[in-house]
Amino acid sequence: MKLLQFYHLQDEERKLQVGILEGESTVVALNTSGTARDVIRQSNIKSLKAVAAYRLEEVKLLSPVTDPEKIICIGLNYHDHVIESKMQVPKVPVLFPKYNNCLTGHGDEVVIPDEVSQCDYEVELAVVIGKKAKKVSKETAMDYVFGYTVLNDVSARNIQLNEPQWTRGKAIDGFAPLGPWIVTADEIENPGNLSISLKLNGETMQNSNTKELIYDIPYLVSFLSNTITLQPGDIISTGTPPGVGMGQRPQVWLKPGDVVEATVEGIGTLRNTFVASE
Incomplete structure (x- = not known):
């Protein structure tokens, strides 16, 4: 469904x-x-x-969820993305939040604020929680998943990487396009083996598979629920594969007029156009 x-x-x-x-x-x-x-x-x-x-x-x-209690994003969760980011493989999942102000739907325009000079894209598989999860095991974690959707973790690198924490560069208005819909868990046989890709103006920039995740979905749900009670409608965005604009040579930053298409196998394609701030 x-x-x-x-x-x-x-x-x-x-x-x-x-x-x-x-x-x-x-x-x-x-x-x-x-x-x-x-x-x-x-x-x-x-x-x-x-x-x-x-x-x-x-x-x-519209965004298939507009009022989640929490949007928890996972950073550096694909091996090759860690390498292109010139960082170390994290010993535990790297977490940062986005908020409801970030959510926007399929087909919506995403505004690049004047302060953002290095706007980047990140295709991600997002998990939607289906029921209250507190201290759940990895073995039972998938019982708490309602379904899956696509999230574009838009990032302002010039802010994110020049401040001691990532939130201000990640949680900008409109910087979490989500959609186009939620596919219920019963329709995704193995979320740990889905092709995931992103096109910028028709050119493929990211192309990988969720089997390359460092921390898989059962681990993430269990890990988070140990200290954070997950509620129905909460979103866990599982991280992005290599090929982000920051990792390109030369680097590629989103500019007004760019069209980004983020795709996850079995779910669909989330399409957004980027525009300048008025």
Whole structure:
């Protein structure tokens, strides 16, 4: 099942609706007044009824989760990315937060603030938590996963790498495009073996597989839940493979007009255009 959030393009109020994608092009709205996070928390998707159906081109897709309690990102979690970053393999997962202000949807424009001179892209597999997880084992960790989506961990390198911590360079408004939808866990047979890639203006920049993760999903869910209670709708973004702009020779920084397409096998492609600050 592909769970999504959207509004109908003819709706002047742009009311958020929760729905599912049927086939390749039909969006079915569900009879809920809450958000996707509410649906996940209540575990009642199958009990919800269809109230309308639209063609995909008739709706504007939003971030599939707009109100998570937590967005926890993992840094330096692919071996080759550690090498291109000229850093050491971390002995424990490297963590940093993003916040709801960072979230934006498929097809949205991402504004590059004037202060950001080195704007970078990072395709990542993101995990969406399905139920409260506290001190869970690696063996049971996958029972707490609701599904998966794609996150572009947009980063301001000139801020991130010149300050003692990463948050200000990572948590900029709009710097976490997410989507286009959440694919439920039952449809992804092995999240530890998915091709993951990113194109910039049609050119492939990143191309790897989640089997190259240093810390896999069961480990991350267990590790985090030991000290941080994970809640339904929380997002864990698992890190990016090599090929980021910072690692290119010469380095490649995102500029106004650039189109980024981040793809994870079995989920889909998240597409965003970058624009200058007004």
